Amino acid sequence: MSADSEDGTIDPHEVGSRGGDDGGDGDAHHAFWADEVADAVEARDPDEPIVIKGGVSPSGIAHIGNFNEIIRGYFVAAVLRERGHEVRQVFTSDDKDALRKLPRTLADTDGDIVELGDVNAGALGQNLGKPYTDIPDPFEDGHDSYAAHFAALLSADAEALGIPVEMVSNTELYADGTFDEVVERVLRNADAARDTLGEYQDKVDEDYVPFMPQCSECGMLTQDVIEVDVDAREVHYRCSGIEAGDRFMEGCGHEGVASFREGKLPWRFEWPAQWEVLGVDFEPFGKDHAEGSWPSGVDIAREVLGNDPPVPMVYEWFTLNGESLSSSEGHVVTVQEVLDLIEPEVLRYFFARNPKKAKDFDIERLDQLVNEFDRFERAYFGEEGPDERFAAFAERAYPFVVDEVREGRVRLPYTFAAVLGMVDDREFRIQLARDEGHFTEDTPEWAIEDALERVERARRWAERCDNEYNYRLQSELPDHDFDADVEAALEDLADFVADGHDGEAIQGEIYETARRHDVEVGDFFAAGYRLFFDETQGPRLGEFLGELEREFVVDRLRREA
RNA sequence: GGGCUUGUAGCUCAGUCAGGGAGAGCGACGGACUCUUAAUCCGUCGGUCGGGGGUUCAACUCCCUCCAAGCCCGCCA
Structure with missing residues (x-):
């Protein structure tokens, strides 16, 4: 059906729902709302x-x-x-x-x-x-x-x-x-204004004046209008106070005269007035x-303003961490805070999705949103699977989501970026990303820079949520208490690292060493995580250690530094 | 109480306008990689599409009804 009903009123629920008017271009199948x-x-x-x-x-x-x-x-x-x-x-x-x-x-x-x-x-x-x-x-x-x-x-x-x-x-x-001219028109058509708004608000009676003067003495707005002189563009008022929620704020009692510029239209009139003066x-x-x-705005625009x-x-509306946003309860997050955690294009992607569906913006699971954005980007470049609808959406919407369509961008998986954030060392991050195949010899410097920005954000995310990625390489030797066989195994592992092996080899050697010393593999890993992260768990240890400075790893395994 | 909107897998979401196969990612589980340890790869499980009724050869999709959540129906914005 068309978004226009018989009386010409547009149903705001229809517009943008993909069921709306096709604009007569014969292509009603839009992928993007x-x-x-x-x-x-x-x-x-x-x-x-x-x-x-x-x-x-x-x-x-x-x-x-x-x-x-x-x-x-x-x-x-x-x-x-x-x-x-x-x-x-x-x-x-x-x-x-x-x-x-x-x-x-x-x-x-x-x-x-x-x-x-x-x-x-x-x-x-x-x-x-x-x-x-x-x-x-x-x-x-x-x-x-x-x-x-x-x-x-x-x-x-x-x-x-x-x-x-x-x-x-x-x-x-x-x-x-x-606003002068439109305020004048509203007040000149005060009867029509009252009749129209009165259909929506019970309080509107024959004494209602659609203007709120501001007191020249105390600065408060008031609805106590004594007289209106439309030709002179003056409103005589008494500053008797204003309702605020369930309270009433007393005015100063001053009686004065306000011009149309010294006060305001009630919101229900102001909104249609904005449409007119701004040509919305x-x-x-x-x-x-x-x-x-x-609906009241529509009627006022037509019946009172003639527009x-x-x-x-x-x-x-979308929810934040599963609950409605609420300024009064402090359940909110600002754009600035969010941009500390995800790239601007990811946030724009969040809003590019269907505005008619209730969404949840879940800080704890931002990795999912970022993953979805990455898929969206790959879909645009034809690198995703056979989901045609998603591909069509991406093809249309992606250019509006990113600052610039640019091939060759590298997106580190968000949780992997969080892993890289465990060590505050640029070269370490780059090398580990290379080892995992995210960067190649052909990856340009700008793409590496962009990709590393996500590491900073993922790091802040891990810290903010204090989740399973919030590990930090310990610069000082943590307190520890190991069995003799674990200590012996650590010595062996230290020797192996000192001989110079890559991360993959170290990862394998961890298992071998544990077995040789009859230590439970789990216990041995726990010892490693204790030494490097002061935790019982952590990222894939061998590959991680392989990227750290060899001397540091050896000393730490020997509990010397 | 009346109106509007939303409800699809454990989670985040496509799909509903135009009826025909219930989907993706993540998680979980299992497996592979000389290796139980969150970054790789493969696989499996997982949904009475909020419930019920109706129309239809056929319903997540259309109609009715009920349930839940949000918003509006006082003022204000």
């Missing part, structure tokens, strides 16, 4: 440049979930550009919204998550009810406001992922007069907006 969306956008015959928008309120943490808003739009923008369109991707920071409750966690300038108690929470608490752009940056790191701090983080994230996006401050759109053609949004905000809403797309 962004092509489906692009079809729907082209079907509107939009003016150039095509505008794609996303946006969030800058509360709490700029986390990986917020990034849906940017990266889903990015894929559609990239597809449209490839089809020859000029595209602007904008992101609105809805920063004229009022701070309504204190977040429990924040992200500092480096993207690291900190507790509210680690910043000046008291100073922040005094700003409840004020727009984010009027609240000082709690980190005092040079940003103009709390909102600017937040926006800078998202902007840095977009840059880190190579996504060109124009950050737009909602407050700016009011301040520079961009496509906007993805989370499932939370699908049932309330979107068509953009092409919508609902994306399913």
Whole structure:
């Protein structure tokens, strides 16, 4: 069926579901959901440049979930550009919204998550009810406001992922007069505004005014409007306070007059107003907006503003380590943190998959995600098996996932990279990768450099998860307590290593030596892991020792250093 | 209570739009490599496609219903 229903309303659940409109090009079989969306956008015959928008309120943490808003739009923008369109991707920071409750966690300038108690929470608490752009940056790191701090983080994230996006401050759109005309139209059509929104919100009655002035004395937003003079573009108000969740924040009682630039539209009107002033053609949004905000926005755009809403797309939320993301509970991870663990293209791949399916982003099993990306890359280069659908998806989506399609890249398997991370020695890493056949004589230097970056990330992953790859070669001799026969066997093994043998030979000799001395093989390995890692288990020992400096290995086996 | 979305192997996911073979990777198990020790290779096991009903020659796929989770249905965004 078509995504357009009889009254012309587009079902946001349909767009991007591969069941959508085929755009009349006769090829409804798209391998990549962004092509489906692009079809729907082209079907509107939009003016150039095509505008794609996303946006969030800058509360709490700029986390990986917020990034849906940017990266889903990015894929559609990239597809449209490839089809020859000029595209602007904008992101609105809805920063004229009022701070309504204190977040429990924040992200500092480096993207690291900190507790509210680690910043000046008291100073922040005094700003409840004020727009984010009027609240000082709690980190005092040079940003103009709390909102600017937040926006800078998202902007840095977009840059880190190579996504060109124009950050737009909602407050700016009011301040520079961009919204003036549309605010005037909303207030002139206040009856229609009330009727339309009243179908969605019970609170809207005949006294409802679709504008929230900001108090010139205390800076709080208020909904207590006394009178509106549309011609003069003035709103008379009383600063009587504002509801915030289950609480009510008292205003200062001041009575004054606000211009259309000194206040804001309620969100339900503001969203359609943004569509109009920015000329938005496509906007993805989370499932939370699908049932309330979107249908009311469609009606407001048509009935109040007299405009068509953009092409919508609902994306399913993903979970983090199996549970919903939650800023208030601190169950979040930032893009910066994730990029410490995986390459940007792997994260982009995560978002390139079906937006309609609930996914899990599992930090503990990032190796699986990376493996899947590696398969995706091989599939693009025709090096994978006969899975035609996966191959078709890879062929279409891969160029949008990587910065540059480049042959000859080397991807070390993620867990192998974690093994290499056990030793902090570049030459060791390269040599071991060579021995395993990942690098050859023909591997160019740039490919080796790129591949080694994954080692650093896998190392941080092993440390963060403290998993079975979190071993570290011990520079000092660990405490140990071996039986006499184990010690004798270690002496033998030391002699063997001293004679000069490669890793494979050492691996075999470990077994032989254990047997000669009537030592359980398992016990002997355990002794080796104790000496080198201060653990009972570890990586494949012989090959590993074969790459270390021979003298060091011999001394350590003899427990001399 | 009503609406929307999601539910496929132990885990992560393809496949559902357009009905016909239940799949991949990882894990587990087994084996190979002069070698039980996480990086190589081969193989095996593993699913009543959330449950039930219906339509059909044929249903993971379409329809109905029930279950579970998330979101929306107050305000706000």
